[in-house]
Amino acid sequence: MKLKTLTVTEVNEYLKKTIDNNFILNNILLKGEISNFKLHSKGNIYFSLKDKESKINCIMFKSDAVNLNFIPKDGMDVEVKGRISIYFQDGSLKLYCSSMREIGLGELFEEFNALKKELEREGVFDTFFKRKIPKHPKRVGVVTSPTGAAIRDIITIIKRRSKGIDIVLYPSLVQGVDAPKTIIEGINYFNKRNSVDVIIIGRGGGSIEELWAFNDRDLAYEIFNSKIPIISAVGHETDFSISDYASDLRAATTSAAAEIVSAGIEELNIKLDHYRKILYKNITDDIKYKKEALDSLNKILKSNNPEKLLSNEKSILEQLNHRMNTKIYSLVEENKEKVSKLNHILMMLNPLNVLSRGYSIILDEGNDILNSVEELEKKDNITIFMKDGNINMDIKIKDKEKRNG
Numbered sequence: 001m002k003l004k005t006l007t008v009t010e011v012n013e014y015l016k017k018t019i020d021n022n023f024i025l026n027n028i029l030l031k032g033e034i035s036n037f038k039l040h041s042k043g044n045i046y047f048s049l050k051d052k053e054s055k056i057n058c059i060m061f062k063s064d065a066v067n068l069n070f071i072p073k074d075g076m077d078v079e080v081k082g083r084i085s086i087y088f089q090d091g092s093l094k095l096y097c098s099s100m101r102e103i104g105l106g107e108l109f110e111e112f113n114a115l116k117k118e119l120e121r122e123g124v125f126d127t128f129f130k131r132k133i134p135k136h137p138k139r140v141g142v143v144t145s146p147t148g149a150a151i152r153d154i155i156t157i158i159k160r161r162s163k164g165i166d167i168v169l170y171p172s173l174v175q176g177v178d179a180p181k182t183i184i185e186g187i188n189y190f191n192k193r194n195s196v197d198v199i200i201i202g203r204g205g206g207s208i209e210e211l212w213a214f215n216d217r218d219l220a221y222e223i224f225n226s227k228i229p230i231i232s233a234v235g236h237e238t239d240f241s242i243s244d245y246a247s248d249l250r251a252a253t254t255s256a257a258a259e260i261v262s263a264g265i266e267e268l269n270i271k272l273d274h275y276r277k278i279l280y281k282n283i284t285d286d287i288k289y290k291k292e293a294l295d296s297l298n299k300i301l302k303s304n305n306p307e308k309l310l311s312n313e314k315s316i317l318e319q320l321n322h323r324m325n326t327k328i329y330s331l332v333e334e335n336k337e338k339v340s341k342l343n344h345i346l347m348m349l350n351p352l353n354v355l356s357r358g359y360s361i362i363l364d365e366g367n368d369i370l371n372s373v374e375e376l377e378k379k380d381n382i383t384i385f386m387k388d389g390n391i392n393m394d395i396k397i398k399d400k401e402k403r404n405g
Helices: 008-020 107-122 149-161 179-193 217-225 242-246 254-261 265-303 306-349 351-357
Strands: 028-039 045-050 055-060 076-087 092-105 139-144 166-171 198-203 230-234 361-363 380-386 389-395
Touching: 008 076, 028 055, 028 092, 028 107, 055 076, 107 217, 107 242, 139 149, 139 179, 149 166, 149 198, 149 254, 166 179, 179 198, 179 217, 198 254, 217 242, 230 242, 230 254, 351 361, 351 380
Parallel strands: 055 092, 139 166, 139 198, 198 230
Antiparallel strands: 028 045, 028 076, 045 055, 076 092, 361 380, 380 389
């Protein structure tokens, strides 16, 4: 019997019809552990459902996902109701979920949390022991698969951003039972030779099983005891491993780790220009401040110049001297005028001045003025003052005549 040659499309169509018409597969209740969980921007949910032996890819459309009363996440044990079918375009088997119920955390997730809590109590994750990542390392050690996308991304980014950095690769396994041992050997290799400034350990994304090598207790201890700073870059941004917590710095991806250790020339030029502007501003402000201070001191010096002070004092002294002389002259002239007036009055009132008009003054022996005949006594001695002199004489009065007026 000659077999009919079928096309891929025909095979997929046959498988799809067979599975879709199977009563059990068309209405199935399945339990397992969630891994590779992703929430699409359109609201659809993509994940894998697995047990210890196998896994199946699953999808839940937005119309069913909105009815969930919890948020699914990796490591969670769930019970899913749906139908199994073939995705016609690539022939892959998928479980199309209509409902989901949480039944507990997965074994691997429980193991991860238990180890994390234990190491945390021991201080392995303590920030006090974290080593500082050098800003401009000259040599970078990388412990990862030599054939994976991670090492290609690291080399491409570092060489593009900073060509002067040497990259030293220690090839290791990144998944499987023996992977932790080879990663530990890589860290130990670089520490013994002290030949690099920083170490990157990591790999690209994957399921929790594929990333499990980085959840090893001995690897966490090796990272903690490393003398060289270590950056852990395991999986994608949403993936967290024990190595991430134990390392000195976690990078979301291996590309991010490469950017951390390689300061780009453009970035350095921007920083240099920024610091140059700050330096110029500080120097300019300092010069301006010092100039203002100098100008202020110069003004104070000029205002307190001894020559200027002496000149000012001399000018004040001259003004005071002029005012004093003016005042003295004014007082002298004023007093001279007063003296002249008083002298004139005195001259007018001086009894001697009447002698020049033909009068005389008679004084008795006591120099008292006699102005009547009655005041004369017999044999009195009198002095008569006249214009051109005075005479002493004794007189006798026989008759006296009173005059009126």
